[in-house]
Amino acid sequence: MKELKGACIIGQSGGPTSVINASAYGVIDTALKSGVITQVLGAEYGIKGVLADRLFDMGLEDPEELRLLKYTPSSALGSCRYKMADPELDDTDYKRILEVFKKHNVRYFFYNGGNDSMDTCNKINNYMRSVGYQCRVMGVPKTIDNDLYGTDHCPGYASAAKYIATSLMEVYQDAHVYDTGVIVVMEIMGRHAGWLTAAAALAGEYGAGPDLIYLPETDFSMPAFIKDVKRIYEETGGCIIAVSEGIHYKDGGFVSEAKTAANDGFGHAQLGGLATILAEVLKEETGAKVRGIELNLLQRCGAHLASKTDIEESFMAGKAAVDNAIRGINGRMIGFERSVQDGKYVCKLKLIPLMDVANVEKKVPREWINEAGNGVTHQFIDYALPLIQGEPDLPKVDSMPRFAKLKKILAE
Amino acid sequence: MKELKGACIIGQSGGPTSVINASAYGVIDTALKSGVITQVLGAEYGIKGVLADRLFDMGLEDPEELRLLKYTPSSALGSCRYKMADPELDDTDYKRILEVFKKHNVRYFFYNGGNDSMDTCNKINNYMRSVGYQCRVMGVPKTIDNDLYGTDHCPGYASAAKYIATSLMEVYQDAHVYDTGVIVVMEIMGRHAGWLTAAAALAGEYGAGPDLIYLPETDFSMPAFIKDVKRIYEETGGCIIAVSEGIHYKDGGFVSEAKTAANDGFGHAQLGGLATILAEVLKEETGAKVRGIELNLLQRCGAHLASKTDIEESFMAGKAAVDNAIRGINGRMIGFERSVQDGKYVCKLKLIPLMDVANVEKKVPREWINEAGNGVTHQFIDYALPLIQGEPDLPKVDSMPRFAKLKKILAE
Numbered sequence: 011m012k013e014l015k016g017a018c019i020i021g022q023s024g025g026p027t028s029v030i031n032a033s034a035y036g037v038i039d040t041a042l043k044s045g046v047i048t049q050v051l052g053a054e055y056g057i058k059g060v061l062a063d064r065l066f067d068m069g070l071e072d073p074e075e076l077r078l079l080k081y082t083p084s085s086a087l088g089s090c091r092y093k094m095a096d097p098e099l100d101d102t103d104y105k106r107i108l109e110v111f112k113k114h115n116v117r118y119f120f121y122n123g124g125n126d127s128m129d130t131c132n133k134i135n136n137y138m139r140s141v142g143y144q145c146r147v148m149g150v151p152k153t154i155d156n157d158l159y160g161t162d163h164c165p166g167y168a169s170a171a172k173y174i175a176t177s178l179m180e181v182y183q184d185a186h187v188y189d190t191g192v193i194v195v196m197e198i199m200g201r202h203a204g205w206l207t208a209a210a211a212l213a214g215e216y217g218a219g220p221d222l223i224y225l226p227e228t229d230f231s232m233p234a235f236i237k238d239v240k241r242i243y244e245e246t247g248g249c250i251i252a253v254s255e256g257i258h259y260k261d262g263g264f265v266s267e268a269k270t271a272a273n274d275g276f277g278h279a280q281l282g283g284l285a286t287i288l289a290e291v292l293k294e295e296t297g298a299k300v301r302g303i304e305l306n307l308l309q310r311c312g313a314h315l316a317s318k319t320d321i322e323e324s325f326m327a328g329k330a331a332v333d334n335a336i337r338g339i340n341g342r343m344i345g346f347e348r349s350v351q352d353g354k355y356v357c358k359l360k361l362i363p364l365m366d367v368a369n370v371e372k373k374v375p376r377e378w379i380n381e382a383g384n385g386v387t388h389q390f391i392d393y394a395l396p397l398i399q400g401e402p403d404l405p406k407v408d409s410m411p412r413f414a415k416l417k418k419i420l421a422e
Numbered sequence: 423m424k425e426l427k428g429a430c431i432i433g434q435s436g437g438p439t440s441v442i443n444a445s446a447y448g449v450i451d452t453a454l455k456s457g458v459i460t461q462v463l464g465a466e467y468g469i470k471g472v473l474a475d476r477l478f479d480m481g482l483e484d485p486e487e488l489r490l491l492k493y494t495p496s497s498a499l500g501s502c503r504y505k506m507a508d509p510e511l512d513d514t515d516y517k518r519i520l521e522v523f524k525k526h527n528v529r530y531f532f533y534n535g536g537n538d539s540m541d542t543c544n545k546i547n548n549y550m551r552s553v554g555y556q557c558r559v560m561g562v563p564k565t566i567d568n569d570l571y572g573t574d575h576c577p578g579y580a581s582a583a584k585y586i587a588t589s590l591m592e593v594y595q596d597a598h599v600y601d602t603g604v605i606v607v608m609e610i611m612g613r614h615a616g617w618l619t620a621a622a623a624l625a626g627e628y629g630a631g632p633d634l635i636y637l638p639e640t641d642f643s644m645p646a647f648i649k650d651v652k653r654i655y656e657e658t659g660g661c662i663i664a665v666s667e668g669i670h671y672k673d674g675g676f677v678s679e680a681k682t683a684a685n686d687g688f689g690h691a692q693l694g695g696l697a698t699i700l701a702e703v704l705k706e707e708t709g710a711k712v713r714g715i716e717l718n719l720l721q722r723c724g725a726h727l728a729s730k731t732d733i734e735e736s737f738m739a740g741k742a743a744v745d746n747a748i749r750g751i752n753g754r755m756i757g758f759e760r761s762v763q764d765g766k767y768v769c770k771l772k773l774i775p776l777m778d779v780a781n782v783e784k785k786v787p788r789e790w791i792n793e794a795g796n797g798v799t800h801q802f803i804d805y806a807l808p809l810i811q812g813e814p815d816l817p818k819v820d821s822m823p824r825f826a827k828l829k830k831i832l833a834e
Contacts, residue, residue: 026599055601084595091600172821176726179823183496184723187438188503189467194719216822286698306715307606311596314588315726317821399821409584409729409811410628411591 013046014144016117018332019060020068021053022085022152023092023123023130027166028173028313029324030122030152031086031414035079036328037120037150038068046336047118051421055088056123057130061103063110067421078414080321081404083313086414089123094130097137104137111138111145114421118146118335122328124153124164128343129368135341148331149343149364152324154310156205159370160362161345165324168397169316171209173309174198174252175398178210181303182218182250190299191247193239193292197285197304201256202226204374206309208386209394210252221249226256227374228383230265235288236295238384243296255284314411318400323357330359343367348396355396425458426556428529430744431472432480433465434497434564435504435535435542439578440585440725441736442534442564443498443826447491448740449532449562450480458748459530463833467500468535469542473515475522479833490826492733493816495725498828501535506542509549516549523550523557526833530558530747534740536565536576540755541780547753560743561755561776564736566722568617571782572774573757577736580809581728583621585721586610586664587810590622593715594630594662602711603659605651605704609697609716613668614638616786618721620798621806622664633661638668639786640795642677647700648707650796655708667696726823730812735769742771755779760808767808 020037022030034052041047052066053059066087068076079086097104110116121131128149135147151158156167178196185192198207204225213219221242224230242249257265266284285302292300327344334342342361349356378390405412432449434442446464453459464478465471478499480488491498509516522528533543540561547559563570568579590608597604610619616637625631633654636642654661669677678696697714704712739756746754754773761768790802817824 026596058601082595083592085599086595088601089599176823177720177724179825180495180723180725181719183494183498183825184438184719187497187501189470189500212822216819216824217827218825301719303718303720304716307593307596307713308589308715308720311592312589313592395820401818401821406813407628408807409813410624411588412628413591413595413630415629 014117014146015046015048016115017049017051018047018118018120019051019053019065019116020087020120021056021060021122022087022089023056023121023127024089024152025154025310026084026089027152027154027310028083028169028316029166029321031079031082031084032321032324033122033150033152033165033328034087035076036325037332038076040329040332042069044332044336049114049421051114051116052087056090057092057094058090059088060110061106063113065114065421066416066418070419071416075414075416078405078412080325081313081402082413083311086416091126093126094133097133101137104134107134108138108141108143111143117144120148120150120331122150122152124155125158125367125369125371128364132341132364132368135364146335146340148335148339149367150327150331151343151345154206155200155203157203157371157373159367159372162348163346163397165320165327167205168320169313170206170309171212171394172317172398173312173315174206174209174305175212176315177305178213178220178250178252179216179218182213185248185250191243193243193249193251193296193298193300195251195253195285195288195292195300195302196220197253197255197283197302199305199309200226200254202371202373204254207252207254208374208390211386211390212394212398215391215395220252222251222384223386224251224253224257224384225374225379226254226258227376227379229260230257232291236291239292240296243298253284253288257284314404316402317398318402319397321402326359334361426529426558427458427460428527429461429463430459430530430532431463431465431477431528432499432532433468433472433534434499434501435468435533435539436501436564437566437722438496438501439564439566439722440495440581440728441578441733443491443494443496444733444736445534445562445564445577445740446499447488448737449744450488452741452744454481456744456748459744461526461833463526463528464499468502469504469506470502471500472522473518475525477526477833478828478830482831483828487826487828490817490824492737493725493814494825495723498826503538505538506545509545513549516546519546520550520553520555523555529556532560532562532743534562534564536567536570537779537781537783540776544753544776544780547776558747558752560747560751561779562739562743563755563757566618567612567615569615569783569785571779571784574760575758575809577732577739579617580732581725582618582721583624583806584729584810585724585727586618586621586717587624588727589717590625590632590662590664591628591630594625597660597662597713603655605655605661605663605708605710605712607663607665607697607700607704607712607714608632609665609667609695609714611717611721612638612666614783614785616666619664619666620786620802623798623802624806624810627803627807632664634663634796635798636663636665636669636796637786637791638666638670639788639791641672642669644703648703651704652708655710665696665700669696726816728814729810730814731809733814738771746773
């Protein structure tokens with residue numbers, strides 16, 4: 011494979027995570043040191059920054075600030091949710107991207123995101139090949155949802171999982187403080203896949219877990235839910251429930267949108283999220299004190315509770331994307347493969363064709379969910395526990411986080 | 423002063439904090455090692471456990487588990503919200519407490535709580551003196567609200583403040599990720615005092631703070647609020663707002679209860695908390711994407727983000743209560759006095775008469791709030807910053823918190 015000299019672009023896309031910047035740093039650091047990549051450009055707001063030719067020259071940044079990206083949550087370059095058109099129908103965007111690529115002699119394109127972003131990657135790759143422009147396109151996985159196809163797990167998931175499990179353990183202590191019981195409904199992100207909500211079960215390994223867990227992989231029944239909660243509340247004087255924002259009735263209607271199965275009769279048209287809706291139902295049904303807690307953005311930006319394993323793997327994914335591209339690999343997403351060596355978790359990298367990943371969602375296997383659909387099995391614990399290990403050495407000033415401060419100087 | 427031999431009771435009261443158990447450990451550890459206190463009894467659910475004669479023999483606990491109390495959030499012995507009657511009107515409870523005290527030869531009573539708990543302490547102390555039963559009663563302060571009279575600050579406040587400021591810094595990163603702006607309304611605890619909400623301002627010292635802060639110490643005006651937010655949103659493309667749950671209109675009506683000043687016209691009778699209400703108003707008024715985030719229980723049990731300073735001071739408060747009681751002090755709450763030595767924050771202990779503390783609320787001084795009532799001055803930062811310093815060495819197993827596990831064996 012002939013060495014391909016030229017600039018690279020790194021873009022961040024979709025919802026941010028606690029460690030997406032660790033992957034960006036993996037790309038940037040490796041590219042800057044490569045001796046092959048002539049300029050490292052950071053796209054402002056993902057592909058939108060490419061279209062707008064707003065590209066930061068990452069070589070002008072302070073190396074120490076770049077290093078801090080490993081511990082800085084959210085997308086430091088800016089992100090977007092931008093769906094690319096089918097180039098057969100409308101190639102305007104693609105032409106513009108080609109123009110910008112040519113202008114900066116971009117020969118490497120690294121895109122860090124989830125399913126949609128891999129679709130973007132795949133389309134750009136196909137287009138560049140169709141017009142004969144030599145450019146190596148690599149996907150770097152990212153999603154707290156953990157729903158990317160072909161990889162054992164996704165960068166970003168473990169840190170969010172650790173945040174959720176730790177927070178639940180703490181809330182458990184708080185919810186068991188009075189002799190008058192409390193019911194807690196904790197709403198966790200994940201519209202279609204229940205990986206994050208399942209992470210609440212990790213707290214149970216340490217004696218402070220949820221009593222009930224509801225994932226979007228099974229159909230939700232309000233009467234069964236109320237029955238479950240009532241039983242536990244009567245038996246133990248309290249109940250802690252972890253629910254995915256995406257739980258839905260058998261007819262597909264989201265519980266959060268108060269679209270209930272026809273005969274359920276629990277519909278409440280109101281503001282407030284799922285936790286509020288369920289808390290209100292349980293208040294009426296049990297008379298107990300009920301707290302609805304929505305973890306909201308906190309779970310995806312809580313870098314202070316990041317998993318060191320996740321940070322290092324995210325960095326490795328970014329680094330591997332550059333290393334492989336320089337070696338001539340193209341049109342692949344970096345994936346993870348798990349193995350066990352001497353009883354220890356080992357994570358190896360693999361390459362997955364972008365077209366296999368694009369727009370596919372990987373869900374929690376049904377056999378990892380209990381039969382009643384209100385808990386997860388130990389197979390899930392065995393899967394998730396190695397991923398959340400390790401405390402990162404988070405840089406602090408005055409006991410407050412010290413996040414990366416980028417100069418963001420536009421490339422000429 | 424003659425040495426007073428006998429048992430002691432430690433009780434926890436009111437809403438829990440991340441470090442109330444550190445104070446309990448200060449009491450328990452010091453009492454167990456005192457050579458004067460013959461038995462250390464932990465009251466189950468605060469004063470309710472005394473009334474029910476449900477007292478745990480703390481001397482039977484594993485010392486290592488007791489040590490873990492320093493890092494275990496919430497009230498490990500159980501707490502209560504129980505208002506004692508005026509003994510002049512109804513002395514039933516007091517007679518019962520005396521009976522239990524006599525049964526176990528209780529000569530020391532340590533009560534760990536906020537204003538109401540100091541009121542309980544004071545009433546019990548007065549009653550014991552009135553009936554000639556020798557017992558030394560000491561209050562150990564505790565409240566995330568930081569509203570106790572006579573002390574520079576309160577155990578529990580700093581850890582919650584650190585949780586709030588850190589979370590806000592992280593959410594700030596997340597809220598600035600897209601080119602389409604986001605407005606975030608973060609709802610923080612504190613019904614009458616704004617200390618916790620003011621802590622959001624600490625994030626601003628590190629470049630990621632709220633644009634607007636509203637405390638219950640000033641009257642809230644919905645039109646002024648909307649004008650403030652609109653201005654900032656138009657200027658910067660985003661806006662982050664920290665609001666106290668206790669903000670109220672000039673007429674005293676809580677905004678969270680949607681009781682609006684007569685002519686405001688923004689009343690929404692609905693479920694969901696203040697953050698949801700304000701988010702909805704801002705959505706209508708700006709058309710922007712608005713996120714309402716309620717920090718909820720997380721802020722008061724987030725021990726993983728505790729301040730080491732707070733933990734050590736909380737421990738010291740418990741220890742000092744025992745040391746002083748053994749020396750013959752009675753009817754006092756331990757308080758903190760701040761001084762600066764060689765440019766460094768120093769916290770000294772002081773003794774405050776219980777009757778001075780009972781039922782008084784200390785609020786954020788008006789001069790620490792800006793004139794417009796939508797931010798705090800640097801005097802607040804100077805006050806709060808030393809309190810949140812230091813990372814505690816939190817015990818972990820598998821990267822998850824290792825909280826104390828007490829046997830809770832009832833005393834005979």
